[in-house]
Amino acid sequence: MKFLKSHLLEKVPMKIDTSKLESELTRLGLEVDSIEKLKNKSDVLFDLDLTPNRGDCFSVLGIARELAAASNKKIKKENNTLKASKLSPKSxxxxxxxxxxxxxxxxxxxxxxxxxxxxxxxxxxxxxxxxxxxxxxxxxxxxxxxxxxxxxxxxxxxxxxxxxxxxxxxxxxxxxxxxxxxxxxxxxxxxxxxxxxxxxxxxxxxxxxxxxxxxxxxxxxxxxxxxxxxxxxxxxxxxxxxxxxxxxxxxxxxxxxxxxxxxxxxxxxxxxxxxxxxxxxxxxxxxLPHQNLIDLNLNHLNNKLGFEIKLTKLKKFFDALEFKIESNKKNFLKIKIPSHRFDLEIEEDLVEEIARLEGYDNIPTINLKTSSSVFSNSVYLQTLNLKKYIANQGFQEVINYSFVNKKSLQDLDISKELIQLKNPLNENLEVMRTSLLPGLLKTLKSNLSRGESFMKIFEEGKVFTKSSRVREQNMLSGLIYDQDKKKNWSSKKQFSFFDLKKFAVDLLTYLSAKEVKFQESKNAFLHPNISLDVLNNGKLIGSFGRIHPKINKSIGLKKNFFYYEFITDELNFKDNYKISETSKYPSVQRDLSFVIPGKTKFDNLDKLARKLAGPNLVDLKLFDLYESSEIKNQGSSFAFNFTWQSKFKTLEDKDIDVTVKSIVEGFKDKFNATLRS
Missing domain, CATH: 3.50.40.10 (Phenylalanyl-trna Synthetase, Chain B, domain 3)
Structure with a gap:
């Protein structure tokens, strides 16, 4: 809203210098965006940045009302009459x-x-x-x-x-x-x-x-x-x-x-x-709209302001704002709002108006009373710590609009159950996002066009869908694009699926996840053979893997990259720590390498190995997966490292030999595996 200073002061006759007028308007919530002194004219151009709710201030009269109320002045009366006419309109x-x-x-x-x-x-x-x-x-x-x-x-x-x-x-x-x-x-x-x-x-x-x-x-x-x-x-x-x-x-x-x-x-x-x-x-x-009647509890008002305001002063403020007190009964006022203030609807709106006229700088300062109460970790703080952890793994956080272009969702085949905006910011932001992926892809393409060859980015935010009702869900998604060998001069290896899995496992470990399992992913964004779903107590909480080739095609990118997404609310695991005494007895390790014919899921091997290893197993690692021309026709070689430790005695070789024999026989029966020498 732009206007001349002379025009405003014609409505509210008063003497006030430009800098003070700027301060006064900003104090009233009518933020002055700029001031320009006009050449060859003794006048000043004001430009206000008005909030959408103050439609009444899109006029010099509206701004004059505010200035008059704050300065205890009266608006100059104008001739609002029209001489009577004997002519009837033709229309x-x-x-x-x-x-x-x-x-x-x-x-x-x-x-x-x-x-x-x-x-x-x-x-x-x-x-x-x-x-x-x-x-x-x-x-x-x-x-x-x-x-x-x-x-x-x-x-x-x-x-x-x-x-x-x-x-x-x-x-x-x-x-x-x-x-x-x-x-x-x-x-x-x-x-x-x-x-x-x-x-x-x-x-x-x-x-x-x-x-x-x-x-x-x-x-x-x-x-x-x-x-x-x-x-x-x-x-x-x-x-x-x-x-x-x-x-x-x-x-x-x-x-x-x-x-x-x-x-x-x-x-x-x-x-x-x-x-x-x-x-x-x-x-x-x-x-036609009705003039609002708002009940004001004076005790509530004083509690909100932090000090007691006298009724005489309150009436003075209301008169200045053209508010009418309809009734006054035992600290309860009924206030009639003028027709030009359609932004005022509830009691808190009146409290804000009074505080505005009083001046926030004039509200007395009161020392806060401290408390030794212990507060539980909020969802906000948990999410903040989660984002800090991911940032410490070399990812950069990005923030995209929740509004997206409909075509970007259609290209990814995720345009079902979308929410159309009635009043979009522009024609390219007409729907709410149903996934964080379109925004991450846009960021990726923008950076690639500027010569970037390595990116690790993530975003945490809401996605929106609508079936029988509107549903909001907090999601955490990330993207890794590596055509520069991990940005490490000493590494000749590009980021792989196993690097991504390690990141996911480390993340879940950091969050104290306990009952987590991986299975083949059904996520439509991911490559069906190079991806995993993450389940906690049987419930899907996320997915990760290489991006699906159809997405590469839809965005015109030939190079492969990786993507992960988690439901943020499902990552707030409770810290159920258990304290146990460390064993004073030594641990025993054995390495077993099996040649297993055909294609076998590692998860199945892991489950059987843990089952047969017995209660004294404390750690199990796959330290080598090997294929060569010598064993190619026979299958793949899986090398496991087993660690046993008892809390009650020193484990002897004969105890371990019995367990190892059970594992070898179990693998042979279940997977037709042979032990490599």
Whole structure:
């Protein structure tokens, strides 16, 4: 929101230097983005960065209200009356879309001179607000919008029919707008039409056929209240952004329409001459918003503020903000909110308003009372520690939008159960992500295009799906791309599946996972023969492996890379530590190497080996997997290292020999294995 300092101080007569005004506005929550001193003019241009909920401050009047309330000043009163007219409007207005447009005010002005020049102050204020002058009638309407916050539109009275209708567009209805673009509307778009065709895309932009030009001598001016939900997102969907849509999307005061028309009509009469009809309004009061009534508990207020505020001071604040106290009973106030403050709905909103006017810097400082309470580790801290661990393994964290392009999900065949956004940031971010993979792939491709050949990245965040209900799930995903041999001058080996498995095992060990098992992965993102699913107590908690070739193809990348994903909430294992006495007896180790024909899963070998090794087994490792031309026809060689240790005695060779014999016989019976010498 841009405006001139002189324009604001015309509303609130006071002396205040620019730097103090900047500080005061920022203190009130109207953050000053920039200040520019205008050349050849003794004036200053302010640019405010307003939050979406403060639609009332998209006008100089709204900003003036805030400044006046904080400075204990009064807003200068203006002439809000219109001399009575005996002329009835020639046009008849009907509202078919009553819920979308509960109120529509209009007036007709005849025999005006649209070639006259307007005074410089209007031109200067429009240019300061970033609005280009067009012609006197349109400029006056834009000036009133900048001044009061009510967008209006003028139609050339000689170019429109006699029956105006506010309705929803027909499916695939066409309209050519003022910017000369043609749009095909849908049945969710609101339009202003006459008997023949649509005249304007309501709340967004007028049509070119009924537009006002310098030759125009009679106009029909509308000033309407459109429900924000109906206008919101429409401009963006059609790649349009206007000052009108920006205000209607955030909300316009539903009691402002006639006031804006009166001001615009008086200015047109003053500077362009002409006569006007009576001001008419068509409204459906049952569909208009209601002024909120909010109960305020004074004890609650004082507890929230941290100090006691006197009722007299409170009433002073409420008067300044145009809040009305409807009742006052035993520390309970009922407050009626003005129509322009549609952002206030609950008691906490009132507490914030009072704190804002009091000034956060003026709230007394109170020393905190410390406590020796022990707090349990929160999910947030657990996730933070998890991310720190992964970062310490050489991964870099990336953060992507939760909004993604629909095509990126379709390319990966994960577009089912997606959630479509009603009001996307832009046309390329129209759905919620169902996986973290698209964002990681985008980051990978972006870095590869800049010459990177080694990447280890991860992301932790929410994914969203919708079947019978909306479901949010926290996921942890990572990606490893290595075409630079692990970025290590001493290594000639690229990152492999076994490196990834070691990372997964180490991660789960760090998290104190106990009952974890691996099995062949069914994850559609991963190569079916080079991937594993991770299960905890039989429940799937994650997957890892080489990326599936179809994904390489879909993103146009020939080189292989690796991917893992875990359900974050399933990684919060409880630390069930057990303390046991260390054995004072020595351990015994034996290495056994088996040649096993055919293809056998290591998991099956591991299970049998542990079962046959007995209760004194403390460690089992596969230290070699070997294939050569000598044994290729026989199968593969698996070399195991067994470690036994008893807590009660020294194990003798004869004890171990019996166990080893059992293992050899078991492997021979189960896998037809032979012991290598």
């Amino acid at each position: 008849k207005v009907k509202i078919s879309a009553k819920t979308a447009c509960p109120k529509y005010s209009f007036i007709e002005i005849y025999n005006l001179d649209n070639t006259k020049k307007l005074p410089n102050f209007i031109k200067d204020r429009l240019e300061a607000g970033g609005i280009n002058p067009i012609n006197p009638v349109v400029d006056i309407l834009n000036y009133v919008m900048l001044d009061l916050g009510q967008p209006m539109h003028a139609f050339d009275l000689n170019k429109i029919g006699k029956h105006i209708n506010v309705r929803f567009a027909k499916s695939k209805e066409k309209i050519q707008l003022l910017d000369e673009s043609s749009k095909i509307l849908n049945d969710k778009c609101l339009v202003i039409s006459d008997e023949k065709e649509s005249l304007a895309f309501a709340g967004v932009m007028g049509g070119i056929k009924s537009s006002v030009s310098e030759a125009t001598d009679s106009v029909f001016i509308e000033s309407a209240f459109f429900v924000p939900d109906i206008i919101r997102g429409k401009a963006r969907n059609f790649n349009i952004q206007t000052d009108s849509s920006q205000r209607f999307e955030r909300g316009v005061d539903y009691n402002l329409q006639s006031l804006a028309l009166i001001k615009a009509t008086n200015l047109i009469k003053k500077y362009l001459s002409g006569t006007y009809s009576t001001l008419s309004t068509v409204e459906n009061k049952s569909n």
